[in-house]
Amino acid sequence: MLLKLLKYEIKSSYGRFVVAFLLYILIASVLLIFFRNHETLNTSVLVFGIIALCVITFLTIFNRYNTNLYHSEGYLMLTLPVDGKMLMTSKLISAFIWMFALSLIIVPSILILIYCYSEQSLINETYKFIEMNKAYTIVFGIEYLLGLINTVFVIYFSISISKLQIWRKFGVLGGISTYFVIELLSSIPVLLFNNSIGNTKSTTNFSDMVQQYPINSIVFQCFFMLFTCVLLFLATSYLLNNRTSLK
Amino acid sequence: MSNLVEITNLTKKYEGKIVLDNISLTIPGGRIIGLLGPNGAGKTTLIKIIAGVMKDYKGKVLIDNHSPGVYTKSILSYLPDKTYLSPWMKVKDTVDLFTDFYSDFDKNKAIDLLKLLNIDINQNVTKLSKGNYEKVQLVIVMSRSAKLYVLDEPLGGVDPASRDIIIDTILTNYNENSSVLLSTQLVQDVERAFDSVIIIKDTKVFVNDEVDNVRAKFGKSIDELCREVFKCC
Numbered sequence: 001m002l003l004k005l006l007k008y009e010i011k012s013s014y015g016r017f018v019v020a021f022l023l024y025i026l027i028a029s030v031l032l033i034f035f036r037n038h039e040t041l042n043t044s045v046l047v048f049g050i051i052a053l054c055v056i057t058f059l060t061i062f063n064r065y066n067t068n069l070y071h072s073e074g075y076l077m078l079t080l081p082v083d084g085k086m087l088m089t090s091k092l093i094s095a096f097i098w099m100f101a102l103s104l105i106i107v108p109s110i111l112i113l114i115y116c117y118s119e120q121s122l123i124n125e126t127y128k129f130i131e132m133n134k135a136y137t138i139v140f141g142i143e144y145l146l147g148l149i150n151t152v153f154v155i156y157f158s159i160s161i162s163k164l165q166i167w168r169k170f171g172v173l174g175g176i177s178t179y180f181v182i183e184l185l186s187s188i189p190v191l192l193f194n195n196s197i198g199n200t201k202s203t204t205n206f207s208d209m210v211q212q213y214p215i216n217s218i219v220f221q222c223f224f225m226l227f228t229c230v231l232l233f234l235a236t237s238y239l240l241n242n243r244t245s246l247k
Numbered sequence: 248m249s250n251l252v253e254i255t256n257l258t259k260k261y262e263g264k265i266v267l268d269n270i271s272l273t274i275p276g277g278r279i280i281g282l283l284g285p286n287g288a289g290k291t292t293l294i295k296i297i298a299g300v301m302k303d304y305k306g307k308v309l310i311d312n313h314s315p316g317v318y319t320k321s322i323l324s325y326l327p328d329k330t331y332l333s334p335w336m337k338v339k340d341t342v343d344l345f346t347d348f349y350s351d352f353d354k355n356k357a358i359d360l361l362k363l364l365n366i367d368i369n370q371n372v373t374k375l376s377k378g379n380y381e382k383v384q385l386v387i388v389m390s391r392s393a394k395l396y397v398l399d400e401p402l403g404g405v406d407p408a409s410r411d412i413i414i415d416t417i418l419t420n421y422n423e424n425s426s427v428l429l430s431t432q433l434v435q436d437v438e439r440a441f442d443s444v445i446i447i448k449d450t451k452v453f454v455n456d457e458v459d460n461v462r463a464k465f466g467k468s469i470d471e472l473c474r475e476v477f478k479c480c
Contacts, residue, residue, distance in 0.1 A: 011335065075331035079323075243302055
């Protein structure tokens with residue numbers, strides 16, 4: 001059943017993603033092949049394109065969950081003989097597929113931009129850092145992935161909460177409040193493990209990053225996010241099975 | 248024959264207002280039951296609860312001795328009162344989807360019925376006229392061998408000429424051991440098909456009896472009863 005759900009999930013959304021991704025690749029290829037010397041133009045267009053792709057991807061993923069389950073299509077999806085957990089899993093897997101496809105476009109784009117227009121030393125420094133800190137890099141990557149997954153879970157749960165009848169006409173407000181409360185609770189481990197709230201993962205100064213964002217903190221964060229994901233998955237499935245009332 | 252649907256003391260509130268008030272009723276197998284009543288009486292709410300798309304109610308609802316859930320969805324074929332197919336779908340995609348998810352779905356029967364109704368299976372559902380869209384939904388719902396068919400206003404957007412075709416589609420395609428619960432405001436068109444009727448008025452069951460008993464009791468046809476008693480059926 002899961003594969004069947006996934007098949008229709010992919011069928012329903014691949015068109016928009018394929019068009020957006022191909023358009024971006026086409027524009028980026030033309031710019032980098034024929035106008036390679038125009039650094040400002042290329043950097044601006046590619047960065048804007050990456051932001052646009054991220055917005056399209058995430059909006060489509062969340063809009064799909066909302067309309068497919070809670071609008072008129074819900075009368076089809078929620079009368080299929082499948083459990084809420086199965087529906088959730090199919091939505092999550094398809095969301096990860098599209099996010100993975102997005103990362104396959106974004107990461108090479110950034111690498112090409114750095115390779116073409118940044119100092120070679122930055123690439124060498126990054127390579128050296130990865131070579132020297134393989135475990136750190138892997139854990140950091142896992143944390144980044146879990147962060148993405150966690151975001152999808154939080155938003156799916158918030159959408160489901162916003163559809164509860166207790167809110168009456170204030171469902172959107174209820175959903176947004178739920179999102180911020182969960183995000184606030186999720187930040188507790190960061191506050192506990194780090195003295196400075198201003199820690200940032202985006203710094204290019206690797207030694208500072210390792211110092212301010214130690215590996216044990218990241219590992220704890222990973223476990224906490226994993227726990228949150230499981231909790232939100234069960235809670236959202238429960239809402240789908242037991243608290244959903246279509247209008 | 249045992250009861251296919253058993254509803255006991257069902258109360259449903261929506262936004263603080265009581266929509267169904269302490270309703271109890273049973274639906275046996277092998278019957279065609281008309282669910283009638285004026286607008287806002289609670290027919291669609293009752294149907295949604297039986298179909299499992301509306302929760303948060305008080306009371307007990309059993310379909311084939313199971314609470315609404317995965318099992319009841321596998322034996323119940325539900326036609327909602329709105330268009331619910333995904334906009335990306337062609338007619339053939341809807342047939343494939345039902346083939347994939349319902350083991351009791353007869354794909355050949357669905358394709359034959361669609362041909363009979365002159366519906367192109369390669370057409371996108373968003374390109375269908377309202378009437379044809381409703382016919383597609385009805386065909387896929389009636390192409391299942393379900394134990395219970397729950398049809399909410401299947402004649403709503405259909406022209407008078409097509410109504411007979413749709414009624415015939417319902418009557419000739421449902422399994423004789425199954426029951427059909429059919430909600431409609433077009434009572435005259437479909438009255439001949441009913442074995443019994445459930446009339447809901449002011450959130451309560453007003454009548455739940457055999458068609459002949461209702462006619463004898465009120466001295467009127469069901470259509471006349473609805474027109475005179477409710478003034479809006």
